[in-house]
Amino acid sequence: MLDKMITSHTSQVIKVGIAQLDVVKMPDTIRTSGLGSCVGVVLYDETKNIAGLVHIMLPDSSLARTETINAAKFANTGIKALIDMLKLAGVQPFRLKAKIAGGAQMFKFSSDNDSMRIGPRNVEAVKRELVKNSIPLIAEDTGGNSGRTIEFNPGTCLLSIRTVNQGVNEI
Amino acid sequence: MSEIQKITSLHLDVLKEIGNIGAAHAATALSSLLSRKIDMRVPKVEMVSFNDMMELAGGAETVVVGIYLRIEGDSEGSMFFILPIEQADRFIRRLIGDDLFSFSNTKLSELGVSAMQELGNILSGSYLSALSDFTGMKIFPTVPGLSVDMFGAIISTGLIEISEVSDQVIVINTSIFEEGFDNRNEVHGHFFLLPDPDSFTNIFKALGVG
Numbered sequence: 001m002l003d004k005m006i007t008s009h010t011s012q013v014i015k016v017g018i019a020q021l022d023v024v025k026m027p028d029t030i031r032t033s034g035l036g037s038c039v040g041v042v043l044y045d046e047t048k049n050i051a052g053l054v055h056i057m058l059p060d061s062s063l064a065r066t067e068t069i070n071a072a073k074f075a076n077t078g079i080k081a082l083i084d085m086l087k088l089a090g091v092q093p094f095r096l097k098a099k100i101a102g103g104a105q106m107f108k109f110s111s112d113n114d115s116m117r118i119g120p121r122n123v124e125a126v127k128r129e130l131v132k133n134s135i136p137l138i139a140e141d142t143g144g145n146s147g148r149t150i151e152f153n154p155g156t157c158l159l160s161i162r163t164v165n166q167g168v169n170e171i
Numbered sequence: 172m173s174e175i176q177k178i179t180s181l182h183l184d185v186l187k188e189i190g191n192i193g194a195a196h197a198a199t200a201l202s203s204l205l206s207r208k209i210d211m212r213v214p215k216v217e218m219v220s221f222n223d224m225m226e227l228a229g230g231a232e233t234v235v236v237g238i239y240l241r242i243e244g245d246s247e248g249s250m251f252f253i254l255p256i257e258q259a260d261r262f263i264r265r266l267i268g269d270d271l272f273s274f275s276n277t278k279l280s281e282l283g284v285s286a287m288q289e290l291g292n293i294l295s296g297s298y299l300s301a302l303s304d305f306t307g308m309k310i311f312p313t314v315p316g317l318s319v320d321m322f323g324a325i326i327s328t329g330l331i332e333i334s335e336v337s338d339q340v341i342v343i344n345t346s347i348f349e350e351g352f353d354n355r356n357e358v359h360g361h362f363f364l365l366p367d368p369d370s371f372t373n374i375f376k377a378l379g380v381g
Binding site for chain 2: 018057064066107108145149
């Protein structure tokens, strides 16, 4: 359902917490703060100016040792849940494109503890999931060892990324 | 695994005592290192959501100096020592005698960084050896890592292990502050001990409250 009215309300920034997801429509923007090894996945439809963001922590829901799972926490279930949410907002999945950021390694350790490599594993899992859903990855800012705060504007389809040392960068 | 759900108020008191003993030793070590009076607050043991965890040190985007290490052995978990930039600057300036040193500089002096790393080493070492003496558990800290970055990015490193089991985290939070530095009693540093969910049983057993 297309909203033909040009909304005149001032734009809002919708905040997404860790292991959460949400969807916005122009002129609102969507933002998540302090991504470390987590990955922020933005899926958007540039024809409808609608975008969704999920802040994922872990690569795969098979890692869960709980009975009920929070879908937004994992790459595989989180991306699926976000696609479903975007469908409800009137988006056709074949129009979706993706931009992603995060997956850093905040601390360097010699330890071979698997959780230390979680950033790169999250990024790999997100990419696998995008391929599986035939969603093209348009841009990414991943890896490294800096925290990131990201904000996506569904009007311009630009993802702005802020780090402590490099300021703001748009992809 | 629903270990986390089975925790009673007696258990919480035991965890508080761990925070108390650990942080008291660390504060003493810090105090003698800097020849300044360092005080601590009564520890708080809280069960919080990941997002509430972000608020314990001023929000996910607040830039802090963070020391992080993993604890291995009879009890496993993550430990953080978090300082606001200005407080870390004050500590390190005094330690290395360089009044220009600041963690907000993009190019950090090597001396300052290794002083901070050493400070983290000493403080977490005294926290954890007190914990080990108190519980009789053998625990081995990894070499601490240092990061100057957004609090959310730093602390989420310690939530990964827990997030496989739960959407909430039990955090033993002890704050320290430098006495006489300002009258507003502003909190200047935090020790966060985040035991892995499977470790609670061992901690309680070691302290006879299984």
